[in-house]
Amino acid sequence: MSNPHRVDLIPTPPIQTRVYPVLIAVGFLIVLAALIIGAVLATTASDVFDSSKAVRDAAAPGSSLLADQSDLAAIPLWVQPFTFFGISILVAGVFTVFWGLLRSLREARGAAMLEAIPLLLQQSAGEPKGGE
Amino acid sequence: MTTNSEMLFGSRTVLARPEATMMQNVARYMWVPMLLMGLMIIGASLVLSLVNASAASDYFGLPQTIRGAADAPGSVIDDRQFIESTNVWLPGFQLLGIGLILAAITFSLASILGVFRAGGVRIQQAFGHEAQALTPPITARLFPMLMMMGLMILIVNLIISVVIGSLAWDVYGHSVAEINAAPEGSDLLGDLGTVNTFKTWLAPLPFIGIATILVGISFAVHTILQVIRFQGQRIRELALAGAGK
Numbered sequence: 001m002s003n004p005h006r007v008d009l010i011p012t013p014p015i016q017t018r019v020y021p022v023l024i025a026v027g028f029l030i031v032l033a034a035l036i037i038g039a040v041l042a043t044t045a046s047d048v049f050d051s052s053k054a055v056r057d058a059a060a061p062g063s064s065l066l067a068d069q070s071d072l073a074a075i076p077l078w079v080q081p082f083t084f085f086g087i088s089i090l091v092a093g094v095f096t097v098f099w100g101l102l103r104s105l106r107e108a109r110g111a112a113m114l115e116a117i118p119l120l121l122q123q124s125a126g127e128p129k130g131g132e
Numbered sequence: 133m134t135t136n137s138e139m140l141f142g143s144r145t146v147l148a149r150p151e152a153t154m155m156q157n158v159a160r161y162m163w164v165p166m167l168l169m170g171l172m173i174i175g176a177s178l179v180l181s182l183v184n185a186s187a188a189s190d191y192f193g194l195p196q197t198i199r200g201a202a203d204a205p206g207s208v209i210d211d212r213q214f215i216e217s218t219n220v221w222l223p224g225f226q227l228l229g230i231g232l233i234l235a236a237i238t239f240s241l242a243s244i245l246g247v248f249r250a251g252g253v254r255i256q257q258a259f260g261h262e263a264q265a266l267t268p269p270i271t272a273r274l275f276p277m278l279m280m281m282g283l284m285i286l287i288v289n290l291i292i293s294v295v296i297g298s299l300a301w302d303v304y305g306h307s308v309a310e311i312n313a314a315p316e317g318s319d320l321l322g323d324l325g326t327v328n329t330f331k332t333w334l335a336p337l338p339f340i341g342i343a344t345i346l347v348g349i350s351f352a353v354h355t356i357l358q359v360i361r362f363q364g365q366r367i368r369e370l371a372l373a374g375a376g377k
Contacts, residue, residue, distance in 0.1 A: 038333035049325030108364035116371035123374035
């Protein structure tokens with residue numbers, strides 16, 4: 001059995017609940033982009049290692065083989081920090097939703113308990129309702 | 133008044149007993165083994181890293197003429213084999229440990245949800261009212277799946293890493309001179325290419341697993357937030373109902 005979800009007696013959800021999905025999505029996309037870069041780089045690595053060491057070492061300036069070797073050495077140097085950047089944004093998203101949780105604890109549940117529990121205790125003890 | 137965004141996140145159900153869901157009960161017992169396994173893996177990785185560092189120290193402590201010679205001593209080749217193969221699979225192993233620790237956090241959050249659910253029912257019954265709870269919102273249904281998916285990605289990554297690590301073991305079982313002299317089209321050059329090709333995408337793959345578990349954690353925290361908001365609403369409803377409003 002289920003009823004509609006009423007939310008008329010509590011404040012609107014904190015802004016953090018709208019911000020964190022954006023951070024999570026951006027962070028995840030960055031990590032995914034790093035994987036895609038890694039996959040593209042795999043084809044470069046495959047091209048490079050199709051050639052023997054003698055051919056690789058003799059690659060002429062401006063040749064595609066030398067450019068591929070340069071990419072293979074350079075790109076991984078920033079891909080890993082880029083991945084960690086994505087993970088940091090994801091962690092920032094987790095932190096943001098925790099911040100929203102803290103606000104909800106204070107503003108929705110905490111405030112409601114402060115107001116309602118004395119009333120409920122009075123009602124359950126059968127005492128006449130006092131001033132609010 | 134119900135906002136559309138909150139309608140997405142479940143409705144209400146009436147509960148007869150103060151019980152957590154089966155997943156929440158499982159989570160109560162699972163977070164400890166997950167945490168311990170994660171910590172053990174991280175500890176084992178640290179020990180392996182130290183052994184690897186010792187092998188690297190031995191290897192690079194030798195002059196290039198000995199390391200690069202075609203008749204390099206067996207111990208030199210063994211060191212190189214160990215260093216190269218461990219470098220392939222150890223990062224995936226470490227990140228599996230981190231993933232298990234994050235999974236333990238996810239289980240703890242699920243366990244907290246169980247406490248909120250049972251506690252909410254007890255309080256409503258104590259005041260003599262019908263015990264209502266939030267039906268599992270979409271975030272609650274997604275976060276256990278995301279955690280499991282993340283762990284599966286980490287396990288698959290480790291399996292691939294071990295396979296490529298064993299291939300690296302074979303490749304670097306040859307002396308540096310032999311590897312450098314491998315002709316085009318040879319098995320040795322092909323295997324070297326495979327090791328280097330896989331390494332480029334095996335490095336970011338486990339982070340997809342970690343990211344998936346982190347998304348699951350954020351959904352778990354959002355579910356707690358929704359439960360807390362529901363309980364704030366419900367306790368005010370009880371006070372109003374008792375006051376005859």
